[in-house]
Amino acid sequence: xxxxxxxxxxxxxxxxxxxxxxxxxxxxxxxxxxxxxxxxxxxxxxxxxxxxxxxxxxxxxxxxxxxxxxxxxxxxxxxxxxxxxxxxxxxxxxxxxxxxxxxxxxxxxxxxxxxxxxxxxxxxxxxxxxxxxxxxxxxxxxxxxxxxxxxxxxxxxxxxxxxxxxxxxxxxxxxxxxxxxxxxxxxxxxxxxxxxxxxxxxxxxxxxxxxxxxxxxxxxxxxxxxxxxxxxxxxxxxxxxxxxxxxxxxxxxxxxxxxxxxxxxxxxxxxxxxxxxxxxxxxxxxxxxxxxxxxxxxxxxxxxxxxxxxxxxxx
Amino acid sequence: xxxxxxxxxxxxxxxxxxxxxxxxxxxxxxxxxxxxxxxxxxxxxxxxxxxxxxxxxxxxxxxxxxxxxxxxxxxxxxxxxxxxxxxxxxxxxxxxxxxxxxxxxxxxxxxxxxxxxxxxxxxxxxxxxxxxxxxxxxxxxxxxxxxxxxxxxxxxxxxxxxxxxxxxxxxxxxxxxxxxxxxxxxxxxxxxxxxxxxxxxxxxxxxxxxxxxxxxxxxxxxxxxxxxxxxxxxxxxxxxxxxxxxxxxxxxxxxxxxxxxxxxxxxxxxxxxxxxxxxxxxxxxxxxxxxxxxxxxxxxxxxxxxxxxxxxxxx
Numbered sequence: 001x002x003x004x005x006x007x008x009x010x011x012x013x014x015x016x017x018x019x020x021x022x023x024x025x026x027x028x029x030x031x032x033x034x035x036x037x038x039x040x041x042x043x044x045x046x047x048x049x050x051x052x053x054x055x056x057x058x059x060x061x062x063x064x065x066x067x068x069x070x071x072x073x074x075x076x077x078x079x080x081x082x083x084x085x086x087x088x089x090x091x092x093x094x095x096x097x098x099x100x101x102x103x104x105x106x107x108x109x110x111x112x113x114x115x116x117x118x119x120x121x122x123x124x125x126x127x128x129x130x131x132x133x134x135x136x137x138x139x140x141x142x143x144x145x146x147x148x149x150x151x152x153x154x155x156x157x158x159x160x161x162x163x164x165x166x167x168x169x170x171x172x173x174x175x176x177x178x179x180x181x182x183x184x185x186x187x188x189x190x191x192x193x194x195x196x197x198x199x200x201x202x203x204x205x206x207x208x209x210x211x212x213x214x215x216x217x218x219x220x221x222x223x224x225x226x227x228x229x230x231x232x233x234x235x236x237x238x239x240x241x242x243x244x245x246x247x248x249x250x251x252x253x254x255x256x257x258x259x260x261x262x263x264x265x266x267x268x269x270x271x272x273x274x275x276x277x278x279x280x281x282x283x284x285x286x287x288x289x290x291x292x293x294x295x296x297x298x299x300x301x302x303x304x305x306x307x308x309x310x311x312x313x314x315x
Numbered sequence: 316x317x318x319x320x321x322x323x324x325x326x327x328x329x330x331x332x333x334x335x336x337x338x339x340x341x342x343x344x345x346x347x348x349x350x351x352x353x354x355x356x357x358x359x360x361x362x363x364x365x366x367x368x369x370x371x372x373x374x375x376x377x378x379x380x381x382x383x384x385x386x387x388x389x390x391x392x393x394x395x396x397x398x399x400x401x402x403x404x405x406x407x408x409x410x411x412x413x414x415x416x417x418x419x420x421x422x423x424x425x426x427x428x429x430x431x432x433x434x435x436x437x438x439x440x441x442x443x444x445x446x447x448x449x450x451x452x453x454x455x456x457x458x459x460x461x462x463x464x465x466x467x468x469x470x471x472x473x474x475x476x477x478x479x480x481x482x483x484x485x486x487x488x489x490x491x492x493x494x495x496x497x498x499x500x501x502x503x504x505x506x507x508x509x510x511x512x513x514x515x516x517x518x519x520x521x522x523x524x525x526x527x528x529x530x531x532x533x534x535x536x537x538x539x540x541x542x543x544x545x546x547x548x549x550x551x552x553x554x555x556x557x558x559x560x561x562x563x564x565x566x567x568x569x570x571x572x573x574x575x576x577x578x579x580x581x582x583x584x585x586x587x588x589x590x591x592x593x594x595x596x597x598x599x600x601x602x603x604x605x606x607x608x609x610x611x612x613x614x615x616x617x618x619x620x621x622x623x624x625x626x627x628x629x630x
Contacts, residue, residue: 005511005531007481014490038482156478163473168320171596172554196320198574198597213595215573216320237552239487259513260487261528278530280512281479281486 005282011289014156018293025300032063033299034088035115035293036081038072044207045268046093053091054293057245062299070097075108082110088306089115089299096181115298117144118183126187129167129194129220137181139305146266147188149290150242151195159240159262160195171196171216176234178202178252179244184266188242193221200226200234207234231256240264243271254279322593326604329471333608338375340615341410346533347378348614349403350430353398355386360583361408368406371607376400376616386411390423397425403621404430404614409498427621430613432459433498441502444509444535454620457613459579462503464605466510472486472597474555474577475510486511486531491549493517493567494559499581502556508536515541515549555579558586569594 013234035057037050044132050066056065069077074096081087090113096102111133125133125141128205133139143151154160160169175192179185180203189201191209201208207229212218226233235241235256241254243252244266251273253284265271268288276283294300341348350372352365353363367379371377382472384392390412397403407426411417426434427447431443440448440456448454458466469475475484483521490507499556506518508525512535522544527533541548550556550571558567559581570577575596580586583603591598 005486009478158473158476158478161473161596163471164322168596171320173575196575239554258487260511262487281476281483292442 004277005241006280007282008277009157009282009284010171011284011287014153014284014287015289015293017156018152018290018297019060022300024102025297026061029300029303032062032146033039033296034086035296036087036090037066037071037300038074038077038081038090038092039066039068040074040096041093043095045296050093050286053292053295054125057296058061060296062296063113074105075265078105078108080114081236082108087113088303089113091115091295111129111142113302114142115145115295116303117142117148118299123187127190133305140301142301143191144183144304145294145298146184146244146287149294150188150264150266151191152294153260153264153284153287153290154192154240157262157284164196167194168196168216173197173240174238175242176200176202176231176238177242177244178231178250178271179242180205180208181244186246189304191219197240200229200238202231202234206230243267245269245271252276276311319592321595323592324472324597324599326599326602329468329599329602330604330608332374332471333467333605335614337608337611337615339374340612344615344618348378348611348618349378349380349401350611350614351402351405352379352381353389353392353396353407354381354383355389355411356408358408358410358427365527365587367603368607368610372611375611377611383544384393389420393420393423394542396570397423397428400526402428404428404609404617406430409461426457428617429457430460430610430617432457432463432613437501442505442535444504448620455616457616459498459502460606461499461507461602461611463613464602464609465503465581466506467609468579468599468602468605469555469577472577472599479511481511483511484529488512489553489576490555490557491517491546491558492557493546493565493586494557494581495520495523497561499559505536512555515544515553517546517549521545558582560584560586567591 029095037053037283039050041232054064081090090109092105094102106118107120109119111121122142126143131141133141170192175197177185182200189199189210196216199210201210207226209224209226211223212221236258239260241257244262246267247267250271252271254273254275257279259279262282263272263276263280264284266287352368354365360384366594369379396405405424407420409417411420420435422435424434426436437457442459446456450455485507490512492500492504495516504514504525508514511531514525516525522541524539524541526535527536551573555577561582563584566587567586567589569590572594574594577597578587578591578595579599581602
């Protein structure tokens with residue numbers, strides 16, 4: 001195969017400096033962070049992810065406990081873990097019921113133990129561009145792992161322009177995100193738009209634009225439907241393309257990608273064809289190793305927030 | 316006036332770190348660098364520039380001598396200066412004859428004393444993307460001052476992506492340059508395209524595209540005419556707009572500039588209207604202070620090249 005000018009960057013390379021930061025953070029704690037994973041489905045993919053979490057935690061001084069429970073008992077187990085001094089953070093392997101009932105489970109996890117950042121107040125803070133949990137700005141809000149992993153990747157790749165002020169560092173960038181799920185695609189679109197990007201959020205129902213208006217006139221993002229738009233309209237004008245479509249059928253059409261674009265795949269399958277390297281300046285084929293470091297990073301943040309929470313009797 | 320999200324960056328801010336580098340370079344030399352300026356026209360703008368050069372040189376330990384000579388005597392004066400051990404670098408204030416004869420003057424200046432980088436071999440190196448004067452890579456080629464100043468500005472603003480390898484750091488960037496003069500616009504277009512950008516070079520005759528082809532397939536830039544293209548086609552797709560149209564009549568149409576673009580003016584007049592700040596993420600209104608530092612930087616480079624030139628008996 002002919003050599004290309006595309007730089008292929010693997011997750012481990014990007015995870016490395018973040019992992020060093022996490023290890024330094026763990027050293028400063030009084031005790032090894034204790035993460036509890038709740039597995040209540042027979043999904044082999046979920047078990048694989050749990051095993052991987054266990055391995056990474058063990059390698060970095062995080063005490064991980066996998067708890068296999070019956071789906072009907074899960075809500076009560078989560079409540080007990082919320083109250084337990086032995087649990088610093090919790091992760092639930094979804095889907096459990098594959099229905100709206102999963103949302104009730106997300107709401108059950110205490111926001112002070114939610115490493116995934118899926119509880120309603122955390123989600124609401126994120127969409128509102130509120131970075132702290134308290135008025136004194138002592139407790140940092142928790143961002144969902146995969147969207148935050150993508151942000152850290154874009155920072156690593158210098159797509160965030162640090163010459164500009166925080167909150168404006170993506171000003172002038174157009175980003176297509178193919179996936180508008182509540183756990184990744186939609187929060188990611190909001191976060192990138194809050195940082196100044198013009199985001200085209202694409203799913204089977206169509207295209208939505210997340211932006212802060214011309215000249216970043218608005219303080220937080222707004223969403224508008226792009227009637228009649230498809231990938232044909234978004235991709236040729238986007239400097240960054242982020243795709244996370246489940247299954248092995250979907251491929252981002254390489255011919256629509258603009259020359260020199262940055263392409264990031266967060267699907268467990270390959271959303272980009274091999275010839276993406278003929279077009280892209282940078283291609284990140286998988287991000288799982290970054291996401292798991294962010295999970296540990298969130299866990300440390302929860303522990304550091306806790307004394308403040310107790311002092312303020314929020315908890 | 317309403318506040319905007321545009322960061323206005325003045326030349327002095329960008330020149331500062333470059334100036335520190337130049338001062339450190341001067342300290343390491345055996346003697347104060349000696350720059351001779353040749354003024355052979357009655358142009359008040361040229362005299363102002365000469366006075367400004369004198370002032371900046373004096374402030375930074377460069378010995379500047381302004382030599383006012385008759386236009387007809389200039390060629391012989393330049394020849395003498397080429398041979399003189401008392402002259403490290405030369406600058407000629409153009410235009411002298413305002414005709415093709417000025418080109419003969421440019422060719423007269425020795426390439427080993429040409430701070431402006433306008434002698435044929437230096438120009439040829441630049442277009443060919445050749446960075447050194449000798450096969451052993453000991454003598455760095457000299458780039459023309461204003462184009463190099465623009466490159467240093469784009470590096471300062473993080474438009475060059477240092478995550479990518481040298482020579483590819485503008486891959487994915489589209490840049491419009493309004494000016495295709497032989498001393499600034501055309502060399503600048505070539506340099507930026509050699510670094511991976513897709514450049515739209517605009518003048519009254521039309522638009523040319525300088526690029527290394529899809530996926531940077533070519534090792535150096537190629538030029539193609541863009542039949543029928545105007546600013547209406549270039550500006551809305553360009554992340555960077557660089558303008559240097561002389562006189563006070565021309566304005567870049569703000570409504571065509573894309574949201575979040577980086578705008579740089581190298582004309583002595585204002586090529587951008589005030590409302591550019593409503594659109595741009597970064598606006599650099601003037602670059603003269605950077606250009607003059609580059610002039611001194613080139614002078615140091617010439618002095619450092621000289622022992623190599625003598626050793627190799629090129630001179």
